[in-house]
Amino acid sequence: xxxxxxxxxxxxQTVEAKWEARWAERHINEPDLDGAARPFYNLMMxxxxxxEGLHVGNMFAFTxxxxxxxxxxxxxxxxxxxxxxxxxxxxxxxxAIKLGIHPAELIPRNIxxxxxQLVRIGGMFDWRNELATTDPSYYxxxxxxxxxxxxxxxxxxxxxxxxWCPECKTVLANEQVINGFCERHPxxxxxxxxxxQWYFRITxxxxxxxxxxxxxxxxDWSDSTTTAQRNWLGRSEGAEIEFEVEGDCxxxxxxxxxxxxxxxxTFMVLAPEHPLVAQLVTESQRPAVEAYRQAAAGRxxxxxxxxxxxxxxxxxxxxxxxxxxxxxxxxxIADYVLMEYGTGAIMAVPAHDERDFxxxxxxxxxxxxxxxxxxxxxxARVTEAESGTEDYALVNSGRFSGRPAVDGKAEIIRWxxxxxxxxxxxxxxxxxxxxxxxxxxGPPIPxxxxxxxxPVPVPEEDLPVLLxxxxxxxxxxSGVSPLARHEEWYYTPCPRCGERARRETDVSDTxxxxxxxxxxxxxxxxxxxxxxxARTRKWCPVTMYIGGNEHAVLHLLYSRYIAMAxxxxxxxxxxxxxxxxxxxxxxxxxGAKMSKSxxxxxxxxxxxxxxxADTFRLYLMFLGPFQEGGDxxxxxxxxxxxxxxxxxxxxDQCERTTLVGNEIHxxxxxxxxxxxxxxxxxxxxxxxxxxxxxxxxxxxxxxxxNCCERHLVKxxxxxxxxxxxxxxxxxxxxxxxxxxxxxxxxxEWDDRLTVEDTMEIPVQVNGKTRSRVRVPRGAxxxxxxxxxxxxxxxxxxxxxxxxxKRIYVPGRMVSLVVG
RNA sequence: GCGACCGUGGCGGAAUGGCAGACGCGCGUGGCUUAGGACCACGUGGGGCAACCCGUGGGGGUUCGAAUCCCUCCGGUCGCACCA
Numbered sequence: 001x002x003x004x005x006x007x008x009x010x011x012x013q014t015v016e017a018k019w020e021a022r023w024a025e026r027h028i029n030e031p032d033l034d035g036a037a038r039p040f041y042n043l044m045m046x047x048x049x050x051x052e053g054l055h056v057g058n059m060f061a062f063t064x065x066x067x068x069x070x071x072x073x074x075x076x077x078x079x080x081x082x083x084x085x086x087x088x089x090x091x092x093x094x095x096a097i098k099l100g101i102h103p104a105e106l107i108p109r110n111i112x113x114x115x116x117q118l119v120r121i122g123g124m125f126d127w128r129n130e131l132a133t134t135d136p137s138y139y140x141x142x143x144x145x146x147x148x149x150x151x152x153x154x155x156x157x158x159x160x161x162x163x164w165c166p167e168c169k170t171v172l173a174n175e176q177v178i179n180g181f182c183e184r185h186p187x188x189x190x191x192x193x194x195x196x197q198w199y200f201r202i203t204x205x206x207x208x209x210x211x212x213x214x215x216x217x218x219x220d221w222s223d224s225t226t227t228a229q230r231n232w233l234g235r236s237e238g239a240e241i242e243f244e245v246e247g248d249c250x251x252x253x254x255x256x257x258x259x260x261x262x263x264x265x266t267f268m269v270l271a272p273e274h275p276l277v278a279q280l281v282t283e284s285q286r287p288a289v290e291a292y293r294q295a296a297a298g299r300x301x302x303x304x305x306x307x308x309x310x311x312x313x314x315x316x317x318x319x320x321x322x323x324x325x326x327x328x329x330x331x332x333i334a335d336y337v338l339m340e341y342g343t344g345a346i347m348a349v350p351a352h353d354e355r356d357f358x359x360x361x362x363x364x365x366x367x368x369x370x371x372x373x374x375x376x377x378x379x380a381r382v383t384e385a386e387s388g389t390e391d392y393a394l395v396n397s398g399r400f401s402g403r404p405a406v407d408g409k410a411e412i413i414r415w416x417x418x419x420x421x422x423x424x425x426x427x428x429x430x431x432x433x434x435x436x437x438x439x440x441x442g443p444p445i446p447x448x449x450x451x452x453x454x455p456v457p458v459p460e461e462d463l464p465v466l467l468x469x470x471x472x473x474x475x476x477x478s479g480v481s482p483l484a485r486h487e488e489w490y491y492t493p494c495p496r497c498g499e500r501a502r503r504e505t506d507v508s509d510t511x512x513x514x515x516x517x518x519x520x521x522x523x524x525x526x527x528x529x530x531x532x533x534a535r536t537r538k539w540c541p542v543t544m545y546i547g548g549n550e551h552a553v554l555h556l557l558y559s560r561y562i563a564m565a566x567x568x569x570x571x572x573x574x575x576x577x578x579x580x581x582x583x584x585x586x587x588x589x590x591g592a593k594m595s596k597s598x599x600x601x602x603x604x605x606x607x608x609x610x611x612x613a614d615t616f617r618l619y620l621m622f623l624g625p626f627q628e629g630g631d632x633x634x635x636x637x638x639x640x641x642x643x644x645x646x647x648x649x650x651x652d653q654c655e656r657t658t659l660v661g662n663e664i665h666x667x668x669x670x671x672x673x674x675x676x677x678x679x680x681x682x683x684x685x686x687x688x689x690x691x692x693x694x695x696x697x698x699x700x701x702x703x704x705x706n707c708c709e710r711h712l713v714k715x716x717x718x719x720x721x722x723x724x725x726x727x728x729x730x731x732x733x734x735x736x737x738x739x740x741x742x743x744x745x746x747x748e749w750d751d752r753l754t755v756e757d758t759m760e761i762p763v764q765v766n767g768k769t770r771s772r773v774r775v776p777r778g779a780x781x782x783x784x785x786x787x788x789x790x791x792x793x794x795x796x797x798x799x800x801x802x803x804x805k806r807i808y809v810p811g812r813m814v815s816l817v818v819g
Numbered sequence: 820g821c822g823a824c825c826g827u828g829g830c831g832g833a834a835u836g837g838c839a840g841a842c843g844c845g846c847g848u849g850g851c852u853u854a855g856g857a858c859c860a861c862g863u864g865g866g867g868c869a870a871c872c873c874g875u876g877g878g879g880g881u882u883c884g885a886a887u888c889c890c891u892c893c894g895g896u897c898g899c900a901c902c903a
Contacts, residue, residue: 238903255902700842
């Protein structure tokens with residue numbers, strides 16, 4: 001068919017430039033934010049401009065989200081799809097330091113390039129509502145948010161240990177410390193420093209953050225994401241128990257998830273920095289204890305947390321009393337006990353905890369078995385820690401001996417409560433969120449310290465506290481933010497009493513910027529409020545959020561927290577910000593994660609220049625399941641391009657032909673309706689690769705039957721439009737439409753037309769498919785089985801044998817059992 | 820160590836209890852061409868002339884029927900990690 005005409009040929013660069021310009025001119029992607037009848041807020045994770053440009057991983061994510069937004073729009077929703085830039089933060093700042101360019105100069109340049117790429121890939125963005133977190137009109141409200149939380153008692157200040165790299169002269173996030181060394185200086189050990197920091201009380205919502213994960217009326221999220229959050233929240237049930245210390249030293253409070261093993265607690269361990277250590281250490285042990293504490297303090301958090309390290313520790317000289325056995329047990333300090341978890345102290349049960357066992361073995365502390373499986377001698381020596389509950393019963397446990405471990409746990413908690421030794425408690429692994437950063441490139445925390453009035457928030461009418469444009473933005477050795485070096489900024493009158501006071505010099509965590517950005521998008525033109533009530537009611541919570549699972553526990557948890565807090569404070573009607581969330585997969589290159597250090601980052605620009613944005617989009621969506629990602633190989637990109645070329649030829653032929661609509665073969669009609677159904681369902685579940693495959697199949701069927709029925713071709717173009725928007729627009733115009741293809745309706749199918757007049761039923765004999773019989777569509781079971789039994793191939797396997805069983809799955813298959 | 824996910828042709832993948840390998844890449848043969856890294860047609864899991872047999876990481880199980888469900892082992896990816 002293709003040699004009948006010489007089509008002008010598909011030239012993506014011309015087509016794409018034309019439609020990108022036209023979309024902008026005609027404001028095609030700008031829904032009516034106040035009057036939209038069917039609002040659909042389609043959100044994608046905004047990028048951080050910590051590189052010159054976007055790589056193919058970003059493009060994959062944005063294209064997948066954009067494709068969904070365009071699909072929803074064709075289905076008749078008023079889709080609001082904004083974009084912005086998460087431009088503050090340590091990533092962007094480090095990049096600026098590396099290039100030796102001031103971030104205030106560099107970042108806008110990067111943003112301009114990102115913006116160009118986002119336009120070029122054909123994203124359906126509403127550019128009216130673009131935002132950048134670095135814009136004072138944005139971070140004014142980030143600061144406002146901090147003040148609301150401070151006033152509500154949800155922001156507080158406390159001392160905390162941080163990672164410090166002496167080479168970078170800065171605080172590092174935990175994820176920047178690799179096995180105790182700085183990620184940028186592999187020979188430099190990271191140190192610990194104590195600094196006073198601001199925290200948000202996220203732990204107060206731990207229960208609700210966990211419970212809502214299962215509430216589908218509030219949130220329908222990818223399982224992998226809710227699972228990650230559940231683990232991160234880390235709920236555990238156990239007990240807090242008090243162990244009296246001999247002498248006049250009070251009691252040690254411990255948390256344990258295994259109160260049932262209390263009879264086996266043969267020693268106690270405190271974290272080296274536990275405040276009680278100073279009181280209970282004996283004179284003779286003091287020097288050793290002090291030395292150990294100092295060594296522990298100098299060690300970074302990360303290397304201290306590596307699980308398989310050799311156990312170290314020092315005896316304090318003190319003894320506590322096990323409330324269950326009334327025996328005196330030694331109190332040690334060891335760095336395998338962490339101050340940040342539980343109470344910073346444990347009862348050690350070496351027989352049933354691997355770490356305690358290692359420690360007891362090394363230091364010669366007694367090991368007492370209190371759990372045993374049926375048939376085990378309770379007096380048998382313990383050779384490795386066994387910590388199971390099922391099939392285990394308590395032994396050597398006084399009056400609880402013989403009880404199954406599961407019941408024993410509850411009974412011992414009741415006994416502890418009755419005796420006043422402790423109580424059952426629920427603990428979370430989640431910590432309060434530290435939001436202070438001793439850095440330059442972020443929103444200054446809007447607080448002022450006055451010697452008379454204490455910490456005072458900056459009055460809201462004075463916001464924003466502008467980030468001063470200083471030249472020496474690099475962090476230094478001092479442990480305080482570069483802002484502290486600027487006296488004219490640092491000193492300011494106290495808003496309450498007018499005395500000379502000092503500004504907070506830390507900036508806030510970049511995750512605070514991104515925790516509320518979705519609220520700002522619909523309200524960017526309002527300068528007197530962070531988010532407009534009516535706009536927020538119309539568009540929020542976000543209808544569909546698509547992003548990377550690397551943010552499963554950081555950004556996505558912090559955003560949920562901020563929404564909950566704003567809800568409690570009366571600013572939001574909802575408490576969960578994202579109604580649906582889907583995690584997309586990762587694009588790897590040659591099996592490895594793309595990263596600058598590996599040097600395998602693929603930049604999309606050259607591919608777009610060579611093949612066109614539409615081919616590139618189609619290739620990205622076709623290379624594997626969107627929610628799983630895949631390997632980027634340029635070898636496959638010609639397939640999608642050939643597909644578009646063939647569609648182009650078909651449209652061209654359809655446009656030239658005068659015969660309309662009367663030459664369509666029945667098998668093509670069936671394929672057509674099947675495809676509409678399949679594509680629609682696949683789009684809904686983000687199975688873009690199969691949605692594209694189905695469209696290719698339809699095209700092949702159409703070409704094979706030499707048909708170019710106009711209505712069919714139009715619907716093909718509409719189904720292709722979410723993937724190849726410029727291409728679809730051009731075809732739509734060639735087919736004679738004066739409007740955007742995105743004003744068309746998504747095709748509907750007729751279920752009756754998705755099946756053929758006759759159907760082919762596979763026939764199995766003794767579990768193996770032996771033949772197929774063709775029967776009329778409405779044929780009943782008897783007719784079909786009869787046809788199967790009389791089929792010559794089937795008879796080769798059944799003749800002379802007795803029919804023992806027959807199974808008919810309507811419309812699917814016949815299974816015969818003979819013998 | 821804990822948790823989650825995954826394992827299918829030469830490659831990316833499809834099929835989530837009912838015809839394994841859709842769709843695409845690559846490859847092979849032929850056509851068209853001055854030419855082809857363009858396009859068109861046919862073929863393409865393995866074995867066998869064929870009838871058939873074998874085949875979804877290995878082993879076992881449930882079922883008329885298993886890539887799919889269960890048990891177990893092996894391998895891989897990601898997240899958390901001395902969490903008491």
